[in-house]
Amino acid sequence: MYKHSTAPIMAASSILRRSVFRTALAAPSTTVRLRNIPAATRFFSNTSAFMSPSPSSASPQATIATGSLPSTIRHPRVLVTGSLGQLGSGLVKELRSMYGNENVVASDIRNAPEDFKANGPFVFADVMDYAQLEGIVVDYKIDWIVHYSALLSAVAEKNPALALSVNMTGFQNVLELAKVHGLRLYSPSTIGAFGPSTPKIDTPDVTIMRPNTIYGITKLHNELLGEYYREKYNVDFRSARYPGILSADTPPGGGTTDYAVDIFHHAVRHGHYDCFLKKDTRLPMMYLSDCIKGTVDHLVHPEMLPQAVYNIAAVSFTPEELASEIRKYLPHFTISYPDPAHPDFRQAIADSWPASLDDSMARRDFGWKEEFGMEKMVKLMLDKIQAQVDAEKRIAMTNGSTAAAMSA
Numbered sequence: 001m002y003k004h005s006t007a008p009i010m011a012a013s014s015i016l017r018r019s020v021f022r023t024a025l026a027a028p029s030t031t032v033r034l035r036n037i038p039a040a041t042r043f044f045s046n047t048s049a050f051m052s053p054s055p056s057s058a059s060p061q062a063t064i065a066t067g068s069l070p071s072t073i074r075h076p077r078v079l080v081t082g083s084l085g086q087l088g089s090g091l092v093k094e095l096r097s098m099y100g101n102e103n104v105v106a107s108d109i110r111n112a113p114e115d116f117k118a119n120g121p122f123v124f125a126d127v128m129d130y131a132q133l134e135g136i137v138v139d140y141k142i143d144w145i146v147h148y149s150a151l152l153s154a155v156a157e158k159n160p161a162l163a164l165s166v167n168m169t170g171f172q173n174v175l176e177l178a179k180v181h182g183l184r185l186y187s188p189s190t191i192g193a194f195g196p197s198t199p200k201i202d203t204p205d206v207t208i209m210r211p212n213t214i215y216g217i218t219k220l221h222n223e224l225l226g227e228y229y230r231e232k233y234n235v236d237f238r239s240a241r242y243p244g245i246l247s248a249d250t251p252p253g254g255g256t257t258d259y260a261v262d263i264f265h266h267a268v269r270h271g272h273y274d275c276f277l278k279k280d281t282r283l284p285m286m287y288l289s290d291c292i293k294g295t296v297d298h299l300v301h302p303e304m305l306p307q308a309v310y311n312i313a314a315v316s317f318t319p320e321e322l323a324s325e326i327r328k329y330l331p332h333f334t335i336s337y338p339d340p341a342h343p344d345f346r347q348a349i350a351d352s353w354p355a356s357l358d359d360s361m362a363r364r365d366f367g368w369k370e371e372f373g374m375e376k377m378v379k380l381m382l383d384k385i386q387a388q389v390d391a392e393k394r395i396a397m398t399n400g401s402t403a404a405a406m407s408a
């Protein structure tokens, strides 16, 4: 765990001086206030060199009332790796609404759709290529990295060697870049970092962690290495252990909690779902917008917090409980479960994870609080997917009538 010392204060102070010098040249006469930043941290947290508004307090300009250091504060420049995944595109959108499109560089190992590229900078980046990443950091004058590139649990279990490379070498690269270039690094962990011997109910931040999946092993490695760099080199490493994330607009990337997204699509489109987990498998879950909000609040927090890694949680439910909630809107919805004699490979992964998390430290230290409980989340997921299905039908009808008109 991180302990306070003067070293981080001195390092952060020097970063602040460099940034103030740069921005003072650009706009020497403006005077402003930093909001929500305790006076004691204004000059010693490296965050205070930038505007760090929560989404609700974002404003296009801010300056610092320093007396001797009048200056316009510029927005941080953020690189998001793995930005085309389930979580990345929403986070990029949110950060761009706070800091401006040009200040948020999206990247991935896949090519982005044209409409995504039209909204702001997008670069191809393989996180296993340190030199390529460093070129981006230097060229775009990056201040913060949000590292989302990873192979998720089910995909990783099918290709452990690739998971070791992407999840561990990729993380080591961004961590080293954070050290060399004085960057803040946010890299999420997961409930998969716990293991079968971890207490299952209200699992605390610090507990027994002996994961037995390759995903969990790589993520626990990253947590420990991030803490080591924070302690030894004062790297501002931040992480939260995400539960399963539900979203209607972006498909999940191959995790064990994917059933909780797939079930909605099947319920709306087919009225039935073949679940790959047992009916009583309880896992922690969260709606995407809560995950993005919690991530942003954690990322922009002006101080290095007492812990590098926090649990965050919203709800916990079983497939059967989720199916019952869906039936309130779709009474004819049916669900089936695997033959107990032939469980899906993801059952063993789920069985090794906590059923619920204690996230009281995140609530205390950066004000984490979810907006979506089970009822609200289910209603919104069904509404959004129904809207998608209706739109698809309209397009099919338009295409059908166009084809009929052309053949007539």
Ligand SMILES: NC(=O)c1ccc[n+]([C@@H]2O[C@H](COP(=O)([O-])OP(=O)(O)OC[C@H]3O[C@@H](n4cnc5c(N)ncnc54)[C@H](O)[C@@H]3O)[C@@H](O)[C@H]2O)c1
Pocket: 081, 082, 083, 084, 085, 086, 087, 088, 107, 108, 109, 110, 125, 126, 127, 128, 147, 148, 149, 150, 151, 152, 166, 170, 188, 189, 190, 191, 241, 242, 243, 244, 245, 246, 251, 252, 253, 254, 255, 257
């Ligand atoms: N989605 C969840 O339910 C969940 C839960 C817990 C933790 N997390 C964590 O959140 C982060 C984002 O997850 P996600 O759901 O968006 O994942 P995802 O699988 O949907 O997206 C990951 C992205 O990483 C990219 N990628 C893969 N290999 C790469 C490489 N070599 N270089 C660069 N990019 C590469 C992929 O193209 C993909 O776009 C991950 O660290 C994941 O472990 C997610």
